[in-house]
Structure formats: C-alpha cells, structure tokens
Amino acid sequence: MNLLHIRYFYDTVRLGSVSLAAKANFVTQSAVSQGIMKFERVLGAELLTHCRNRIKVTSRGEKVFHSCQQVMRSMTELESVMKAPEEGYHGQMVFACSHSMAQSVIQETLLELKKVAPAVTIKVHLGHTGIAKEWIKQGRVEFGLVLDNDDLAELDCEVIYSGAFKIFRSVSREESIPEECLFAEPRAEIFSMKSSFFDRYGRELKTQLEINSWEVIANLVEKDVGFGFFPDFLALNPRRRDLIVPCELDLSPIPYNLMIALPRGEKLSRNGQLFLEILRLN
Structure with missing residues (x-):
C-alpha cells in the first residue's frame, strides 16, 4: 500500500x-x-x-x-x-474557531506561538460551532475551539475556560434595567435569558438589533449604542476590558464552557499541544 x-x-x-x-x-x-x-x-x-x-x-x-x-x-x-530534537517545532497547525474567538481569545496566543515556534505555519478556519464540528469530523482541521452550545457528543472535548452569557453595558452608561438589547441570532441561551428576565421583571426584554456576530455586538456596546448580550469571554479582550462591564441584574446564570474539540480517539499534535499550553497561560 x-x-x-x-x-x-x-x-x-x-x-x-x-x-x-x-x-x-x-x-x-x-x-x-x-x-x-x-x-x-x-x-x-x-x-x-x-x-x-x-x-x-x-x-x-x-x-x-x-x-x-x-x-x-x-x-x-x-x-x-x-525532527523535534534538531529543528524544534515545525509544520502546520490547522484549527477552527469563531470570528469572535479569533478577535477576543486567541490573538495574544498566536503572537506568542509565533515567537516560540516561528517555523510553524498556522491556518485558522473561521466558523460557528456547528460548522467547526463538521470541519473536525471531515478532517479539514485538527481541532476546534468551540462553545458547548451545540451537540458535541461525536467529538472528544476538554474544557479550557468556563464562563457565562451576560448582558453588558458601556462604562459610560449608567447602571439600569434595560428596555431593549442587542442580540445575535435566536438560540437557546437567548430564550433562557429572556424567560428569566420576564420572570424577574414582569416584562419582555425587546430586541434593539439582531446581528449574527458577538464581536460586532460587543463593539457596539463599547460605543454605547445599547446593551448587548454575549458570552463573557469577549470582555477578556485587553482592548475592551476597561470599556464595558456586565449589568448587575438579578437573573438566572447562563453558563457555558469554552472547549477544545477533537475527533474521537485522537490526540493533539505537538504543535497543538504547544498552542493549548500557551492559551491556558494567557
């Protein structure tokens, strides 16, 4: 053969x-x-x-x-x-993540990785969890950085960060109970939050704008366009940390896990292990 x-x-x-x-x-x-x-x-x-x-x-x-x-x-x-003893890290590392993760989570990690392993060619495929899951199963990428807001039963997953979906506001906006909010496309976490909001405050939280990008929503919140609902890892972006804050609302928590997902039974390559090690440190 x-x-x-x-x-x-x-x-x-x-x-x-x-x-x-x-x-x-x-x-x-x-x-x-x-x-x-x-x-x-x-x-x-x-x-x-x-x-x-x-x-x-x-x-x-x-x-x-x-x-x-x-x-x-x-x-x-x-x-x-x-080749490792003589040449260090080399070859390719191909993985998938969402646009929002690329903007807020992995930038510093990629910069550090290129310093430590300059010979590694990095390829990032951008897509939401459902698309990343298919790319992993098809072998188009080695692994994916995904949220557990999709069915990942066919993959091996490891939690690398736990957080929560929250409503954020600009630091220039006074704390208040929002009348409306910026949302991504309707998903389970949005339905859960709206249901919790109605139970607590007795009214519907209206949709000010629906846009299928958490990163864009976070940017609009920075500019005080309105309140925004998204996972709190977007607030970890160093550029954004002092510009937005979570609203202090009495709502049921909506947790999530940020995970690294691989095909069943597979292990990370040496390059992938280095990437994960740096990501955890950051």
Whole structure:
C-alpha cells in the first residue's frame, strides 16, 4: 500500500476536489486520479464516484477516509517526533474557531506561538460551532475551539475556560434595567435569558438589533449604542476590558464552557499541544 496514494485520496476528500488535492501535493490532477484508482484496486472497493463538477464519497469511502485520517495524523506526529530534537517545532497547525474567538481569545496566543515556534505555519478556519464540528469530523482541521452550545457528543472535548452569557453595558452608561438589547441570532441561551428576565421583571426584554456576530455586538456596546448580550469571554479582550462591564441584574446564570474539540480517539499534535499550553497561560 502506497502512502502517497493514501494521501491523494485523503486530500481529495478533505479538500473536496481532485484539483485542490493536486495543488496541495504539487502534482498533476492525473497523478492524483491514478493514485486513487490504484488505492481502490488495492482495497478492492470503489471509494469515490464522480458527478458533474464534484466528487461523492461512497459509504465504504467514508470508512476508509476516517482510517486514512488516523494514518495521516500518525505520520505528522512521527515527523514531529523525529525532527523535534534538531529543528524544534515545525509544520502546520490547522484549527477552527469563531470570528469572535479569533478577535477576543486567541490573538495574544498566536503572537506568542509565533515567537516560540516561528517555523510553524498556522491556518485558522473561521466558523460557528456547528460548522467547526463538521470541519473536525471531515478532517479539514485538527481541532476546534468551540462553545458547548451545540451537540458535541461525536467529538472528544476538554474544557479550557468556563464562563457565562451576560448582558453588558458601556462604562459610560449608567447602571439600569434595560428596555431593549442587542442580540445575535435566536438560540437557546437567548430564550433562557429572556424567560428569566420576564420572570424577574414582569416584562419582555425587546430586541434593539439582531446581528449574527458577538464581536460586532460587543463593539457596539463599547460605543454605547445599547446593551448587548454575549458570552463573557469577549470582555477578556485587553482592548475592551476597561470599556464595558456586565449589568448587575438579578437573573438566572447562563453558563457555558469554552472547549477544545477533537475527533474521537485522537490526540493533539505537538504543535497543538504547544498552542493549548500557551492559551491556558494567557
């Protein structure tokens, strides 16, 4: 069994096309296609079918892809172990997180990581928890930084920070019970907060503006556009710490966990372990 053929198949499924797999491996599309066909012959099974302008993975191909994913991770880890004593950290680290986390949580960590491991190429895919979960399962990213506000039962997860969803105000705005608030798209935590608000204050908390970005909402709160509801990790941003504060409201807490999520049974690469270590320190 040829490892190159395994890589060609793995990259084709991971990237979604033969042409992208060819570019990733610096070979022709023909080389990738022939390699996959040889891999299929060795296994005695059809792994891919070709539709118009796209590929489709067969049920057998899905199982083989997950096995190949483990092989490729093991090869990457082996390369890191062999080269570590002489060359330090190297290679790629590909992970997923939301736009808000990229803005508020990982910036300092990435800067520190580049100082400690300048040879590591970092690729960050931005998307909410549901999208990150699919990227992890597909092998497009090694791990994801996600909130536990989605079903993560298919992944291995570790809590790295625990916080709560809160209503925030600008420091220039006087403390008061809000009439309306800036919200992201309706989700369970918003329904819970609105229900708690109604039970405590006997009226509905109206939506001033709905925008699908916690980061944008936090920025608007900074500028005193209104009150905003979002997870408190956004207030950890050093630029923002002295500009916004949580409102002192008598509401039921709405906790969340910020987690690192990986495919079942997988371990973080050496680069991923370094990233997590620096993130915890920050």
